[in-house]
Amino acid sequence: MPLIELDDVARTFTIRAKTGRFRREKRRVRAVDGLTFTVEAGECVGYIGPNGAGKSTTIKMLTGILVPSAGRLRVAGVDPARDRVRLARRIGVVFGQRTTLWWDLPLRDSYELARRVYRIPAARYRANLERCLDLLELGPLLDTPVRQLSLGQRMRGDIAAALLHDPEVLYLDEPTIGLDIVSKNRVRRFLKDVNAEAGTTVLLTTHDLTDIEQLCSRVMVIDHGRLIHDGGLEDLHAVGRSERTLVVDLAEVTAPIEVAGARVVRVDGPRQWLAFPATSSAAPVVAAVAARYPLVDLSVREPAIEDVIARMYSEGTEGGPGGGAHPEEERTASGAAPPS
Ligand SMILES: Nc1ncnc2c1ncn2[C@@H]1O[C@H](COP(=O)(O)OP(=O)(O)OP(=O)(O)O)[C@@H](O)[C@H]1O
Numbered sequence: 001m002p003l004i005e006l007d008d009v010a011r012t013f014t015i016r017a018k019t020g021r022f023r024r025e026k027r028r029v030r031a032v033d034g035l036t037f038t039v040e041a042g043e044c045v046g047y048i049g050p051n052g053a054g055k056s057t058t059i060k061m062l063t064g065i066l067v068p069s070a071g072r073l074r075v076a077g078v079d080p081a082r083d084r085v086r087l088a089r090r091i092g093v094v095f096g097q098r099t100t101l102w103w104d105l106p107l108r109d110s111y112e113l114a115r116r117v118y119r120i121p122a123a124r125y126r127a128n129l130e131r132c133l134d135l136l137e138l139g140p141l142l143d144t145p146v147r148q149l150s151l152g153q154r155m156r157g158d159i160a161a162a163l164l165h166d167p168e169v170l171y172l173d174e175p176t177i178g179l180d181i182v183s184k185n186r187v188r189r190f191l192k193d194v195n196a197e198a199g200t201t202v203l204l205t206t207h208d209l210t211d212i213e214q215l216c217s218r219v220m221v222i223d224h225g226r227l228i229h230d231g232g233l234e235d236l237h238a239v240g241r242s243e244r245t246l247v248v249d250l251a252e253v254t255a256p257i258e259v260a261g262a263r264v265v266r267v268d269g270p271r272q273w274l275a276f277p278a279t280s281s282a283a284p285v286v287a288a289v290a291a292r293y294p295l296v297d298l299s300v301r302e303p304a305i306e307d308v309i310a311r312m313y314s315e316g317t318e319g320g321p322g323g324g325a326h327p328e329e330e331r332t333a334s335g336a337a338p339p340s
């Protein structure tokens with residue numbers, strides 16, 4: 001049985017918008033619009049989409065904070081909204097935008113409270129805490145009031161708090177938002193560890209695609225409350241029809257190269273850029289060029305996953321017009337869109 005199960009889940013919000021001096025109009029927003037997917041125990045799934053796509057709404061329904069307007073939702077066989085308290089022992093959640101820690105109290109006190117609320121056995125609590133403090137480098141901060149922690153320290157504190165009771169599922173809603181690259185790496189390493197060693201199922205929402213690349217073998221893309229992709233990160237290249245680029249240096253300046261399966265997208269003196277589908281091999285293109293042109297050197301550039309995702313977001317549908325990475329663009333490890 002899957003650990004997380006959504007069957008045609010929807011959630012609408014009614015908002016009152018001012019339309020005139022005295023007039024207010026009720027408007028309905030479909031934040032989640034017929035979501036169906038399952039997540040198996042032990043998976044680490046990326047859950048991405050543009051601002052307002054419905055990601056946080058989904059996570060809130062999965063934790064029981066929000067009740068779905070329609071559809072069926074189960075986490076570990078339990079309806080989260082109905083059995084919120086019972087489910088709380090089995091899930092952990094981190095909202096990057098908001099802390100669950102006690103603002104005025106030292107970190108230590110929030111953890112102590114979690115121990116009592118979840119009735120964590122003493123030995124297990126000690127072991128879990130020690131491990132979190134060690135891997136997240138929180139030890140020296142235990143006695144610092146939460147309000148004095150930096151964003152990165154607070155986020156690590158929140159992640160530890162979500163894991164002390166050994167949850168089966170960990171929901172992370174933008175856990176790396178606003179963190180510097182060193183903190184991001186530390187958090188990613190830790191989460192990878194939690195998923196691999198403890199077997200904790202992870203559902204991760206982020207706008208930093210490096211999080212996804214480093215942690216998730218599966219990624220779901222949501223837009224306007226609907227799932228528009230569910231599969232491997234690599235599949236996105238096929239879906240997004242992205243292209244790789246072959247950069248060739250010729251011994252002399254020639255007319256644009258003409259070979260089957262690739263097209264010249266840029267020429268600069270003896271250097272030419274040829275785009276070809278990311279899903280096919282570079283070998284035949286290289287062979288064709290080498291057979292007919294005075295080839296001196298070559299390199300292949302991978303398409304940036306950011307470009308593929310950006311195209312999906314802007315179109316809101318699978319696939320779309322070809323185009324692929326701009327030939328000049330190198331693949332970067334930086335984040336994609338800035339956080340909301
Ligand atoms: N409590 C609420 N009342 C009214 N509308 C809401 C509420 N919560 C969310 N929405 C609306 O539902 C839609 C989805 O919001 P949600 O927070 O789930 O998006 P998101 O994918 O998490 O976006 P982001 O990447 O910006 O965090 C948005 O249009 C938002 O304005």
Ligand SMILES: [Mg+2]
Pocket residue numbers: 055056057173
């Ligand atoms: Mg959100």
